[in-house]
Amino acid sequence: MSRRAGGVLALAGMLAACGQPSAPAGVAGDPARGRLALTQYACHACHQIPGITGSEVYVGPTLKGFATRRIIARNLPSTPENLARWIREPQKIDPHTAMPALGVSEQDAQDMVAYLLTLD
Ligand code: HEC
Numbered sequence: 001m002s003r004r005a006g007g008v009l010a011l012a013g014m015l016a017a018c019g020q021p022s023a024p025a026g027v028a029g030d031p032a033r034g035r036l037a038l039t040q041y042a043c044h045a046c047h048q049i050p051g052i053t054g055s056e057v058y059v060g061p062t063l064k065g066f067a068t069r070r071i072i073a074r075n076l077p078s079t080p081e082n083l084a085r086w087i088r089e090p091q092k093i094d095p096h097t098a099m100p101a102l103g104v105s106e107q108d109a110q111d112m113v114a115y116l117l118t119l120d
Contacts, residue, residue, distance in 0.1 A: 021118040027080050029114030037108040067120040084109040
């Protein structure tokens, strides 16, 4: 293959990668599936989530800039494991929280975490 054709292919690959966010290092989930799951469980009914159109009256905190967040739900370190636990069973972490448990599967929670951690 000529060097020129190789360069064009590399560019095409980069453009394709642009549209699909890839999971941050050390995160198991699939961000594209996570984005879909966030709408399926209607998380956007209460949260502003960049990339997902939803209500403009938010009961919960915005999830904008989520990748840069160090602490979630007031005192929980923002690790992928803690995030998935919070999404699945918030009451186990804080019995008084207004965030409902929505019956999110382990896989869906991991995918949501992968998407949320692309939001910087
Ligand atoms: C009925 C409204 C409601 C729905 C639906 C909801 N949440 Fe929440 N969520 C909240 C509230 C309220 C908080 C703040 C809870 C607290 O700090 O105690 C919260 C907190 C969070 C946090 C922590 C944010 C932070 O900055 O501390 C994350 C992450 C989160 N929700 C993700 C989700 C996901 C993912 C879904 C869908 C599976 C979802 N939420 C569905 C109301 C909701």
